[in-house]
Amino acid sequence: MKKSIQIGTSDFKKLIEENNYFVDKSMLIKEFMENGADIILTPRPRRFGKTLNLSMLGYFFDIRTKSDTKELFKSLKIENEKEIMKLQGEYPVIFVTFKNQKHLSYEDFKDGIQMLLSNLYKEHDYLLYSDKLSEFDKADFKEIISRKAQLGVFSEGISNLMIYMNKHYGRKVMLFIDEYDVPIQEAYMRGYYDEMISLIRNILTCALKDNIYLEKAMITGILKVAKESIFSGLNNLQVNTILGLKFKDKFGFTEQELKELLTYYDLQDKSDDIKKWYNGYVFGGKTIYNPWSVLNYIDNNEMGFMPYWINSSSNDLIKKLLLKGDTNMKLELEELIAGNSISKAIDDSIVMSEVEDSNENIWSFLLMCGYLKAIKTENIEGILQCELKIPNKEVLIFYNNLIEKWFKESTTNQKYELMLKTLITGDIEIFSGLFKEFVINNISYFDVSGKEPERVYHAFVLGMLISLSKGYEVKSNKESGYGRYDVMIIPKDVSKIGIIIEFKKIDDFLSYTIEEGTSKALKQIEDKKYETELLEKGIKDIVKLAIVFKGKEIKVTQGNIV
DSSP: OOOBOOTTOOOHHHHHHTTBOOOOOTHHHHHHHHSSOSEEEEEOOTTSSHHHHHHHHHHHHBGGGHHHHGGGGTTSGGGGOHHHHTTTTOBOEEEEEOTTOOOSSHHHHHHHHHHHHHHHHHHTGGGGGOTTSOHHHHHHHHHHHTTOSOHHHHHTHHHHHHHHHHHHHSSOEEEEEEOTTHHHHHHHHHTOHHHHHHHHHHHHHHHHTTOTTEEEEEEEESOEEOSSOTTTTOTTEEEOOTTSSTTTTSSSBOHHHHHHHHHHTTOGGGHHHHHHHHOOEEETTEEEBOHHHHHHHHHTGGGOOOOTTGGGSOOHHHHHHHHHOOHHHHHHHHHHHTTOOEEEEEOSEEOGGGTTSOHHHHHHHHHHTTSSEEEEEEEETTEEEEEEEOOSHHHHHHHHHHHHHHHHHHSOHHHHHHHHHHHHTTOHHHHHHHHHHHHHHHHHHHOSSSOOTHHHHHHHHHHHHHHTTTTEEEEEEEOGGGSOEEEEEEESSTTSOEEEEEEEEEOTTOOSOHHHHHHHHHHHHHHTTTTHHHHHTTOOOEEEEEEEEETTEEEEEEOOOO
16 A cells, blocks of 8 residues: 655654655754754745654654654664664754744734743643752743743743753753744734844844753744844854755755655656646755645646645735836846746845845845746855746746736726737727726836836736737847837737837936827837748738837827738
């Protein structure tokens, strides 16, 4: 009988004991122990096995269950590492996760932290019966459990628990902290960021900084959060982002691991499709597959390929950042959706409070969260320069859905479809009216400043790129400064109309009129012979349009019909 696929189980012991398939990541234990840093931060995208890996580390080292858990590691790769196996069950262990600390307000967050620490102390309530702890220790212990302690005492909750465990066992403590940045992102979205940062900083600094009771610690999250000084002054903190070389094959599935999985479940013939849908990640130069989507597909392969990973979260923050992006971001997003790459300077230390300040910050955020991949990385005078692409078909679906959602929220679906239909059928008079209405009504939606209508037409081009993709190829030929932005809509059926659109923006300080701008745009189409590509493809009916902006004035004009 084949082992079953257990989706979403992050408890290592449960996974092994219930005879579920386990992609053997046990060599993480060896790499963790042989790493010279006392505190290791390994940010990875969500659903890439972080919690399961920490759970495995916890079960391996936990002194409380030494005899019970040794069997869990039988037949795993780590069993062959004799020196490492001597450490099995030799340390007190604290495992704490912040993954559920998603709250609407700071008050709710404080309550959540108090409950989290109360439950953590209950897990170790055997210490209340230890003759190594003083009555004062036990009194403080009970205050945490009952959630009656002052906030300052809760801030030192993890640190104090390490002291109690060290007194009881006479050994230093292994500390594993999971999803440390969940409350950071949530507080950023909900508006209590500064207060939350202060509390989470106190908790983590007390636990990690100059703590003589700490043996080693591993911390996971999605991001390396910088400048908030959460890890301020930690002299022995090592950070290993997806761009680093350490732990590069310990989160997500390698190509060899995927091959073994598919062979076990007799799905070898699906490897090419799985690569298109769920591959594309590069961690430290290593090709990595999305484990969440791969396992979901194997478990439900009769249903075909689906976007499992992107549907496993609300993606609210990602959507917010992309929607607020400026015109350059819309242009670059268009490049990515067309299957091209963009080159960006990447800062792998995310500053949540500054992530919206520039496009560069947003691209870094998208890369670290798994919505982009770095196909090439160069260190140029201390700055990481990355060539970025959309990693796979699943994530491309996310961007496509996001753009469609923009339009459904910013205009009626019926009007948007009618606008595109009148364009591709050549009914330019009706298209003109609908397009002007679309721009005027949606400047406030697509453009936060309300001053740049070109953001709307770049969003419009993105919309065409997605909405017309089944029957048309949408190509754009951009020029910096928005002096020219021509679009070609090429029908796959040569009997249909081909369309050339020249967008032109006239700055208010220029003396020429919108009519003169229109003439220039149409003349440019003729002089540059843009219709040549369409004619060579056998397309005989060609519509030439000039769409010109001056302030909030918009003019749509049809040129000579070929």
